[in-house]
């Protein structure tokens with residue numbers, strides 16, 4: 001439907017098109033042979049010239065400049081890129097029209113929600129996407145709105161998230177500042193950061209998960225996680241670079257070092273929960289929710305500093321080696337499907353046990369491994385990345401809508417234990433079992449998440465294999481077909497049900513604009529648009545220029 005294949009190369013004149021080579025009948029041939037005139041000779045000479053010219057052009061296109069041969073691919077990609085840009089414009093216009101003063105658009109009822117403090121979160125998260133997609137009028141208008149945001153007050157009570165505001169608000173402002181050079185954006189980034197540092201526990205110097213902006217006190221009731229606390233070093237390194245004030249970086253580095261140097265049972269694998277009051281780490285080990293970007297930033301920090309500061313590279317190597325040894329499993333039915341599960345501590349055996357749940361969130365791992373390979377030359381990691389990527393794509397391609405479930409669980413089926421028996425044992429519905437691939441779908445909703453297209457973009461740029469573009473296009477097409485409402489894009493309740501309107505949920509998360517659409521756009525853009533050699537993406541897809 002969206003394919004826009006160029007006809008240009010097909011319409012190039014070919015030798016057979018010229019009457020000189022037309023072998024209609026032998027009589028005609030005869031006639032030509034005996035009827036040569038000067039005029040005719042001139043015609044044939046010019047026809048021959050045209051043919052030779054055509055051959056020459058074709059030769060230059062195909063052999064001398066192989067890049068041009070891919071004109072077709074370029075056209076296809078630019079059509080796809082344009083379709084993604086239109087989706088961004090659509091989502092943005094909906095937000096702008098119905099929810100410009102709010103954090104997020106309600107894409108069904110046409111209002112706004114302020115669950116993130118009322119800081120116009122979608123706007124902050126979208127600035128650099130608008131800029132990259134060259135939606136300049138939209139960017140300029142949005143930028144002006146930033147002046148009015150009051151980061152000293154919150155509409156969401158004691159639940160402002162240090163992590164989400166760091167990766168979305170601070171990073172969004174910093175990256176938009178770096179692209180546009182508008183000082184106001186930097187001042188605002190600094191003012192959010194100054195408020196966010198309220199989250200730090202005065203005793204441990206570790207950030208709590210939530211804090212109360214209005215009363216400037218921490219909310220100690222929810223444990224922090226290693227992702228919450230340990231994914232801010234890129235953002236605050238950048239803020240310190242721009243402001244010349246090293247405090248931001250030092251505070252972030254203290255937290256990162258604290259976690260990385262913690263004593264662990266398995267080298268390089270960390271429990272995902274963190275009690276910020278005591279500094280205790282506990283709970284399951286995972287590369288998904290609560291842990292993900294803590295690992296992601298180890299190699300990204302090295303890249304951000306132009307490969308000059310390798311203090312977290314050994315930690316990265318250690319974590320990845322242990323992950324490969326302990327946390328990678330395989331479908332019992334289709335051995336081409338690998339996953340990274342989570343590990344739970346078993347009190348009886350005194351050991352960690354691998355569980356086969358693979359979350360959509362964990363699908364950032366193939367991209368991380370590919371980037372780790374590009375940076376540190378770890379070819380085996382790239383092979384694993386390709387396998388994990390296939391599983392992540394299968395999460396989409398195996399459903400009726402082509403959208404992925406939030407999570408899948410690779411069932412321990414065996415010759416002695418059927419899927420039916422497992423379904424009964426764990427109170428699961430056999431309807432959610434995918435017999436061909438050997439997993440149960442867990443939580444059938446698709447919330448417009450980015451991790452799979454993020455990894456597709458990184459794998460495409462690093463391997464050059466166009467299959468990743470095809471997969472990304474299929475995912476985008478499903479998003480267009482099923483989640484697009486008359487106002488924006490909606491979270492989808494059941495990816496196995498094709499009745500779209502029945503499945504829409506009134507929510508369009510800001511990361512859809514910040515990440516999902518940005519990574520799709522870059523997947524179909526030339527590699528020098530936000531080149532991986534010049535930029536590092538924070539975990540919300542905000543690109544930071546490498547610090548030289």
Ligand SMILES: *[C@@H]1O[C@H](CO)[C@@H](O)[C@H](O)[C@H]1NC(C)=O
Pocket residue numbers: 220221222223224275276277278
């Ligand atoms: C942190 O640990 C302290 C001391 O054990 C405990 O009182 C508190 O409830 C814990 N906090 C969380 C969020 O679990």
Ligand SMILES: *[C@@H]1O[C@H](CO)[C@@H](O)[C@H](O)[C@H]1NC(C)=O
Pocket residue numbers: 194245246247248
């Ligand atoms: C650097 O930033 C911190 C945190 O906002 C602030 O307390 C400190 O006064 C600043 N230092 C300088 C030299 O401006």
Ligand SMILES: *[C@@H]1O[C@H](CO)[C@@H](O)[C@H](O)[C@H]1NC(C)=O
Pocket residue numbers: 310313314317376377378
């Ligand atoms: C990390 O792993 C890469 C690839 O095996 C290796 O070249 C590099 O020396 C390792 N770095 C550290 C600090 O362990």
Ligand SMILES: *[C@@H]1O[C@H](CO)[C@@H](O)[C@H](O)[C@H]1NC(C)=O
Pocket residue numbers: 414415416
């Ligand atoms: C299945 O049961 C048989 C007989 O009890 C046993 O020999 C075999 O090892 C079991 N297979 C698996 C995969 O557990």
